[in-house]
Amino acid sequence: MKSVLIIDDEINICTLLSKFLGKHGFKTDSTMTGAQALKMLKEHPYDLVLCDYRLKDTDGARLMSDIRQMSPQTVVIIITGYSDVRIAVEMVKNGAYDYISKPLYPDEILSLVNKALAQQPATPVESTHNVVAPHAHEEPATPAARMQKNGRSYVFGESEVSRELYRELTLVAPTDFSVIVFGETGTGKESVAHLIHEHSSRKGQPFVAMDCGSLSKELAASELFGHEKGSFTGAIGTKIGAFEQAHGGTLFLDEIGNLSYDIQVAMLRVIQEKQIRRVGSMKEIGVDVRLIVASNENLFESVQKGKFREDLFHRFNEFTIHIPPLRDRTEDLPLFVESFTEQVSKELNKPAAPISEEVWECFRNYDWPGNIRELKNVIRRASLLTPAGKEITMAALPLEMKAGSSTPRYTAASAENPGDDMPEGMMLDSNDLKSVALKAEYNKIINVLKAVKYNKTKAAQLLNIDRKTLYNKLRLLNINY
Template sequence: MMNILIVDDEINICTLLNKILTGAGYLVDTTLSGLAAVKMVKEKVYDLVFCDYRLRDKEKDGASLMEEIRGINPHTKVVIMTGYPDVRIAIRLIKEGAFDYLLKPFNRDQILALVKTMQGAAASGICEELPAIELAAPATAKAGKPVVVNRNLNYIYGESQVSKQLYEHIHLVAPTDYSIIITGETGVGKEAVARLVHVHSKRCDYPFVALDCGCLSDELASSELFGHEKGAFTGAINSLKGAFEQAQGGTLFLDEVTNLSYAVQVALLRVIQERVVRPVGSLKEIPVDIRLVVASNENLQEAALAGKFRQDLFFRLNEFSITVPPLRTRLQDLPLFIANFLKEIGEELAQPLPPFSHEAQECMYRHTWPGNIRELKNVVRRACLLAAGEPEIPVSALPPDLRGTAVLPEQEPVMPDALPENLKSAARQAEYQKIISVMKTVRYNKTKAAQLLNIDRKTLYNKLNMFNIEL
């Protein structure tokens, strides 16, 4: 059983976390003091410590406490909590060894999923405890090559509303054996969602096998899916287990399933109905017990209605559907993705990486990200290489289509179109002046301005457009 320590000078946070974690069966201690926490860590071995970043102790803050805890017990994982999100702090803390960076307020599902991710097991006690995971880039399915994916998973839990809704759906369906259709634009992370469903399922101790159907001919698709016997066709010099057999007991993920031909769709439907596969060239049927998850960047229902996909197969697969939102609708999560990629790429390059400058961050917030998370990772990778040795990653390290400049006005902008003297116009004038004042305070950083104004970035952009404020 895991031992967990909570360190926060707000007693309500300690009480909330204590209730969540003890309710899930964990052994929990709490303290309001960093100095007391050090003493407790010396006297008892903790698997995980939740620590507030801004402790009131004059001698200790979250960063220094984390360093001391890791010095006492290097195997103890530390999660830093904060109500003041800052991508630079997140990047620095992760570089210094924090297991994760948790933004307040949080909820029960986030906490339990984070703890289970650390254990490398399914959430809510569905699977037995496993050793703590190491953060690593997950395996990716390649065309025609099934990949058995380790259940260790580095997944970024976003804070945006659409992200929270996505995770709610995942945690709702994961413990079941429902077949799932995952849809979303190219690069949004459909395979990552499928893996997350698997590690939160009762099948988490069995294989996760991913197969990209995008480039498979009829002959190759049948062989890769169902296997073949030696000599079944020219070039079949050995027998091959298909993806269904490889995933026995676990989860089979078929990406770009709409690319399968009509004939293969018929064979796939039979396997789903009968729960047996017959390898190419064999008369023997092999029972299979798998959970099937499929994905497509097309709407499968529309494809079925248009005759591009078998309707009966669609109805068999559509026991539950998940739509992964595009990155442009979850820009609130951008700092978390960037911090994770900087850590990952820093490990690849074996060197510390600088944070993005405020101007570069602004460019990234303005971009529409047609390639979604995949495009973001490539942008970060390119920028890190170009900015090696720099204190910050400048705008010039971004691709041309992302570059932009935040021009700092030398003079106070003038309120457009004089308004009549009435209560409504006075309110608009006050709102205008407040926005200008905050923008000047944060040196025209829209992200910080939105935070100080307690509105989201989209609302701030709408206000700037309404008042014709150009920055």
């Protein structure tokens, strides 16, 4: 039985880690001080030490040095808060096996501990923050290419569009190019950004993600560049902005198109000068970050409409990755479903439920407007509702999916049929105003789709709505193609 010593000045963390690792077959001891830890190591050698960087009587760097002198074969993993990540990285370079950031996630801890104990202490190993994946010039080891991240896998799939996504990602990741990740909501833009970072030379440095869609004009400058104490009402202390937090690493900005014009101007200056100025300060602070930005709208179209600065767009657009929607890679569905059922099986601690043929047929015909995120949620819900030993049936699916599978749909195959009337299953009272409006909307959408040869992007433009709204209407009206 492997032995683990837990050193943390928070009794709750010591207790939780001891119980969790104990349940998984480890012999655990814990202490809240460095002095007591060294005394315990003298009396009994441990296979692995989980050590908080900040302790009341010492720090992780000094304690790790003492541990390595006293017990060179003991593997050391550092537990750190976000503000100490850079120090933790230096400790990894100086002999720690790896570091893990708070908040702590049990599965991540278990995976890291198992991996650390499986390695010889003297053998150089890569951090679990690296991507376990082929180099850019190699083909995937198997058709179902996966990249690992903190014990969880990103499934690329076997379809042509999935292979192209994998090829582009592995080509650009080792470079320092700025990247635009374009894809609909739920396609996994942040996951792809993580993989780019973790397969780059910055993999041991911070990865900072920020959702620009939730930032007001006033809040954006503070969140991105930081502020000084007293710089505005409510600024009760100095704040470190996202650019400073990501120094040396990668900054991922989601929904970049939502930034106000003023912030876009400030952003352009930061990228050009590689310096930021906190709100309320005149001091310039140098920053070195790789930028990955994401949008579910075409940024070039936003430039043409005057909503996004062209010069900033070209600063970002050193490389663009398009993540295909799930409906364009349905041949990858079995791989995604297998991966998600495995994950949920572990979460629920019960065998993965097989999927009935009726549900598979529904999956293949469904539009998946929420993409991979929606599929994962559907699998989680269905697995929870399905008793152990039973297969997932239509009864476990959300109402919108069951309704769509039971109602006649307009399909591409029926496009050649004369007439544009709604299928009978969708007809309502002809005297009802809502029914008349729905029928008119249905016919208009069908006619536009025919005119653009079923190109949904062009159809949305002609209808003067965004793609997400169009997909919602297609689902509501049961139009599938």
